[in-house]
Amino acid sequence: MNYSEAIRRQYESLGICREVYEFGAKIEEKLKERFDTLDQVTAFNQLKVINAMQKAKVSAECFQSTSGYGYNDFGRDTLEAVYAACFHGEDALVRPQITCGTHALALALLSSLRPGDELLSPVGKPYDTLEEVIGIRPSKGSLAEYGISYRQVDLLSDGSFDYEGIRAAVSEKTKLATIQRSKGYATRPTLSVTQIGELISFLKSIKPDIICMVDNCYGEFVEEKEPLEVGADMIVGSLIKNPGGGLAPIGGYIVGKKECVENAAYRLTSPGLGKEVGASLGVIQSFYQGLFLAPSVVNAALKGAIFAANIYETLGFDVIPNGTESRHDIIQAVTFHKPEAMISFCRGIQAAAPVDSFVTPEPWAMPGYDSDVIMAAGAFVQGSSIELSADGPLKPPYSVYFQGGLTWHHARFGILMSLQKLYEQNLVNKNLMW
Ligand SMILES: *Cc1c(COP(=O)(O)O)cnc(C)c1O
Secondary structure (H helix, E strand, O other), X not given: OOHHHHHHHHHHHOOOOHHHHHHHHHHHHOOHXXXXXXXXXXXXXXXXXXXXXXXXXXXXXXXXXXXXXXOOXXXXXXXXXXXXXXXXXXXXXEEOOOOOHHHHHHHHHHHHOOOOOEEEEOOOOOOOOHHHHHOXXXXXXXXXXXXXXXXXXXXXXXXXXXXXXXXXXOOOOEEEEEEEOOOOOOOOOOOOHHHHHHHHXXXXXXXXXXXXXXXXXXXXXXXXXXXXXXXXXXXEEEOOOHHHOOOOOOOEEEEEOHHHHHHHHHHHOOOOOHHHOOOOOOOHHHHHHHHHHHHHXXXXXXXXXXXXXXXXXXXXXXXXXXXXXXXXXXXXXXXXXXXXXXXXXXXXXXXXXXXXXXXXXXXXXXXXXXXXXXXXXXXXXXXXXXXXXXXXXXXXXXXXXXXXXOOHHHHHHHHHHHHHHHHHOOOOOHHHHO
16 A cells, blocks of 8 residues: 555544645645754754763662652752753752742742842743733732832834843842743744843843843753853743653743752742752653653644644735744744634644544633633643643634644644644635645
8 A cells, every 4th residue: 555645544534634635745745854954953952861861870760759858859859950951050940849830930030039129021021920920910929019020121023122121121120030932922023042142141241140031931942052051040941841741740940050949949848948858759750751752842843833834824824933934932823813713723633632632622711811712732731732732812813822742743633633624614715725
C-alpha cells in the first residue's frame, strides 16, 4: 500500500475529508525549510538540557519520592541545579508547591519588593491574572495592599519600546521591572530574547541596581537563548507550559540570581526555612523527564502554530503571528470575525483530542471576563496549555488563541480537524483551497 495513501485513509477514518487532507499536505510541503530550521533550534536545546543533567549528575536516586518536611530532598535539590545550569542562573526554585504561573510570578514579585518600592512594566499591560497580583484590579494580598506602587509604560504603536517614556518613569523608587516575553492574549508582538536584552541594558544604564524579571511563560526553548543570558536577574514560568514537557502535573519555577531565588524561597515556605523544606511527593521524576522532552514538545507546538498560521492565512483570515514571521513563543491567534467560525474551530480542536474528544465545547460565562468564553482542551493534565488547546472570548473580532501540541502529528491532526469543522459549515472560501 502507498504510504501517504494509508495516512490519508487513516485521516478519513477520523473524519477528515480528502479536500481538507490534500490542502493540509500542500501547505505542509511549503514549510519544509522552515521546519528544518526549527529542528536545528531543538537539537541545540536538547543538548543543552542533557548537558545540564550530566553536570548536575542526575542519577536514578533523584527520582525517589519524599514526604513530610522534605529535608535533604536530593532529587529536588538536584533538579534545581539542573534548571540553574540549563537556564544560566545562579540558583533555581522548582517546586510542585508553586501551583501555577501566576503563583510563581506573584512569589517573585512579593518576595523582591518591599513597602515603598515601585514596580515598573516597560512593556505595557501585563497578563490578565497579574492585574490582581499588582492591584491594578483591587484584590486581597495585592502589591498595592502592601504599599508597593506600579507604573506602566506602553509599547509604541509599532510594538517597539518607548525609551523616552521608560527613562521618565524610572525613579528612586523603581526597584523591579517586569518584562513579559510572550504577548499572552494581547495583540502586541512577542519579544525576542535579543529585544529583551536591549531593554534590560537600557534599564540598567539608567539604574544599575534595578531587578529585571522576565515572565518567561510560553517562551522556554523557542529560541537557543533564554533571558538570563542577556542580563535578566530572574525568569519565571509554569511547568504546565513549555518546560514541563507535558509530563509535569503541576509546578512553577524561578531561576536567576541567588538573592532573588533565596527571597522567593523564604516567601514560598517561611523565613528561616527557605529552600530546605518542601517534599517532592512523587512528582519529581515527571519534572526531570518533562524537562528532557520539553525541547521536542516545544518544537511540535511551534510546527503546529506555523502550520495553523499558514492554513488560515491562505484561507484569508487574519493570523498573528503571520505565516512567515519569526517565532518567540508558541501562541497563535486566528481572527475569524464571526462567532460561528470561532466555535467551529474550537470544536475541531476538541474533536481531535486524545482525551474528552466526544464532548462539545460551548461558549460560557467565566469569572473575570466580560463576555462568554469558549475553550477547547482534551488534555492529560487539566488546564495544561502545552497540550493542544484553544480558547478565546466570544466578542469581536472573534479571535481564537491556539497553542500547544505534545506531538507534531497530533497538532497537525487538530488543525485539520478545526478546518474540517469550518469546511462542513461552509465557513471557509473553498476556492482558496485549490
Ligand atoms: C500563562 C501565563 C501566565 C499565568 O500562568 P497560569 O499558570 O495560567 O497562572 C502569566 N503570564 C503569561 C505570559 C502566561 O502565558
